Amino acid sequence: MRLFILGLVILAFATPAPADVDLDSLRASVVSIEITTQPYDYYEPWKAPNPGGSGGSGFFIGERRLMTNAHVVSDAKIIRVKRPDRPEKYPARVLFIAHDCDLAIITVDEKDFFDGMVPLAFGGIPALRSQVTAVGYPIGGRKLSITEGVVSRIELTDYVQTGADRHLGIQVDAAINPGNSGGPVVQDNKVVGVAFQTQFYSQNIGYMIPTPVIQHFLTDIKDGKYDGYASLGIMTSSLENEGLRGWLGVPEGETGVIILKALPHSSSEGLVEPNDVLHAIDDHKIENDGTIKVGEEFLELAFIVQEKHVGDTLTLKIRRNGKQMEIPVTLKKWDVAMPLGTAYGVKPEYLVEGGYVFVPVSANYVSRMGWRSDLKYWLSQYYTSIIQTRPGVEELVVLSRALRHDSTRYRNYNNAIVNSVNGKAPRDFADFVSMLEKSDRAVLQFEGVNIPLLVLDRKRIEEIQEEIEKTFGITESRHVRGED
Numbered sequence: 001m002r003l004f005i006l007g008l009v010i011l012a013f014a015t016p017a018p019a020d021v022d023l024d025s026l027r028a029s030v031v032s033i034e035i036t037t038q039p040y041d042y043y044e045p046w047k048a049p050n051p052g053g054s055g056g057s058g059f060f061i062g063e064r065r066l067m068t069n070a071h072v073v074s075d076a077k078i079i080r081v082k083r084p085d086r087p088e089k090y091p092a093r094v095l096f097i098a099h100d101c102d103l104a105i106i107t108v109d110e111k112d113f114f115d116g117m118v119p120l121a122f123g124g125i126p127a128l129r130s131q132v133t134a135v136g137y138p139i140g141g142r143k144l145s146i147t148e149g150v151v152s153r154i155e156l157t158d159y160v161q162t163g164a165d166r167h168l169g170i171q172v173d174a175a176i177n178p179g180n181s182g183g184p185v186v187q188d189n190k191v192v193g194v195a196f197q198t199q200f201y202s203q204n205i206g207y208m209i210p211t212p213v214i215q216h217f218l219t220d221i222k223d224g225k226y227d228g229y230a231s232l233g234i235m236t237s238s239l240e241n242e243g244l245r246g247w248l249g250v251p252e253g254e255t256g257v258i259i260l261k262a263l264p265h266s267s268s269e270g271l272v273e274p275n276d277v278l279h280a281i282d283d284h285k286i287e288n289d290g291t292i293k294v295g296e297e298f299l300e301l302a303f304i305v306q307e308k309h310v311g312d313t314l315t316l317k318i319r320r321n322g323k324q325m326e327i328p329v330t331l332k333k334w335d336v337a338m339p340l341g342t343a344y345g346v347k348p349e350y351l352v353e354g355g356y357v358f359v360p361v362s363a364n365y366v367s368r369m370g371w372r373s374d375l376k377y378w379l380s381q382y383y384t385s386i387i388q389t390r391p392g393v394e395e396l397v398v399l400s401r402a403l404r405h406d407s408t409r410y411r412n413y414n415n416a417i418v419n420s421v422n423g424k425a426p427r428d429f430a431d432f433v434s435m436l437e438k439s440d441r442a443v444l445q446f447e448g449v450n451i452p453l454l455v456l457d458r459k460r461i462e463e464i465q466e467e468i469e470k471t472f473g474i475t476e477s478r479h480v481r482g483e484d
Contacts, residue, residue, distance in 0.1 A: 057136030057183030068182030123190030136183025162341030233266020
C-alpha cells in the first residue's frame with residue numbers, strides 16, 4: 001500500500017451539503033491557502049532553491065489561529081490566505097509546525113481578517129461506518145467543496161510527511177480531494193479530523209488526522225513551542241508461540257510481548273533488557289499480538305505512549321527471568337543525530353573538496369536518490385543494529401559523487417559510505433570536515449571491498465578548488481551545521 005500526501009489533481013466534484021452540516025458556519029471558517037515554496041536540493045545543495053507553488057485548506061480554531069497540515073506550508077517562502085467572502089488574499093505566517101504529525105498553525109496579521117469568523121469546535125473519534133463530511137478548496141476551484149464519506153478503519157497509520165512517523169489515523173471511503181489538505185472533516189458540526197493524505201492506486205480511500213492527534217499537538221504548543229512526540233524506544237515481537245512463552249516463564253493466561261532491544265539514545269536505553277516480557281504499560285494490558293484495547297478497538301501499543309508528552313513518566317510492567325517488576329520510564333523525544341524522517345526548511349550540509357562532493361546520510365538525500373541505493377538500508381537500520389558495531393558514530397558520511405574533472409579521473413565513488421579518515425571513524429559530518437581540514441593528506445576508506453581508498457592532498461586541493469567551483473557553478477563550497 002502506498003500513501004501519498006494530497007497533491008494538485010482534482011479527483012471529485014463538490015456535492016450538496018448534507019443536512020447535518022451548517023454550511024454558513026463553514027463558509028465563515030474554512031479558508032483556502034496559497035503557497036510559494038523553495039525546497040532545497042540535497043543532490044546539488046550549493047544551488048539556490050527553485051521556487052514552486054502549491055495550495056491547501058485551513059480552518060479557524062480561535063485566537064487568530066488557523067489550523068492546516070504541515071505539508072501545506074512546508075518550505076513556504078510566501079503564504080497567502082483567502083476567505084470565501086472576500087476577494088483579497090492576505091499574507092500569513094507560520095506560528096507552529098509539527099512535521100511528525102503533519103499539523104500546523106498559521107495566522108494573519110491583518111487586523112480585520114478574522115472579523116466575523118466562527119471558530120470550529122472539536123469532537124471525538126467518529127464511530128466505524130458513521131458518516132463524515134470533508135470540507136475544503138480543491139486546487140482549481142474557488143468555491144467551498146463538500147464531499148461525504150463513511151469511516152471505514154481506525155488504526156495507527158504511516159504519516160507520509162516525514163516517512164518515519166506513525167500515529168492514529170482514520171480511513172474514509174470518500175474522495176478526499178487534493179487541495180482539501182488541511183481542511184476539516186466534520187460530523188454533527190464538529191471537527192473530527194483534518195484531511196491529509198490519500199491511498200495511491202485506490203478509489204475513494206482518504207485519510208484524516210483524528211482529534212486525539214490534534215489535541216496532542218494543541219496541548220504541546222501551549223508553552224509556546226512544539227516539542228514533538230516522545231518515544232519509548234523499544235523493539236518488540238509478538239508472544240503467541242507457546243514454546244517461546246514457556247521458555248520465558250510466562251504463566252498460562254497472561255499476555256504480553258517480548259522486548260527484543262532498547263534503541264540507542266532512547267527513553268528505555270539501559271532500563272529494559274532483551275527477552276524481557278512486557279505485560280502492560282501503566283494499567284493497559286498488552287495482548288500477545290502487541291495490541292491494547294481502546295474503547296471497542298484494538299490498537300498498537302504505541303498508541304498509549306503517543307498519548308503522553310515529553311517529560312511524562314509511564315510504568316512498564318515486565319517479567320525478567322521469570323520475576324515480575326515495574327520500571328518507571330521518563331519519556332523523551334528520540335532526537336538522533338541522523339534523523340530517519342524527511343526534514344523541511346533545513347539547509348543541507350555538504351562539502352565540495354576538490355572534485356569530490358561529501359554529504360551526511362539523511363532521508364532527504366536518500367529520497368533524492370529515489371530510494372534505490374543501499375543508503376536506504378543504512379538509514380533505516382543504523383540505529384537498530386549497525387550502531388552496535390560502530391560505537392561513537394552518530395551520523396554517516398557519504399561521498400556523493402566525483403565531479404567530472406581531470407583531477408578526479410571520473411572515478412566512480414557514487415554514494416560511497418566513509419568508513420574512516422586516516423584510520424579513525426568520524427563521529428558526524430562536522431567531525432568529518434574537521435578531520436579533513438587538519439590533515440595535509442587524508443586517506444579515506446569506504447564500506448565494502450570493491451571501493452578503492454581515496455587520498456586527498458591538501459596542497460593539490462587548494463590549487464584546483466577555485467577552478468572546480470567556477471567550472472561547476474558552485475557559489476559556496478560548504479555548509480556545515482553550527483558554522484552559520
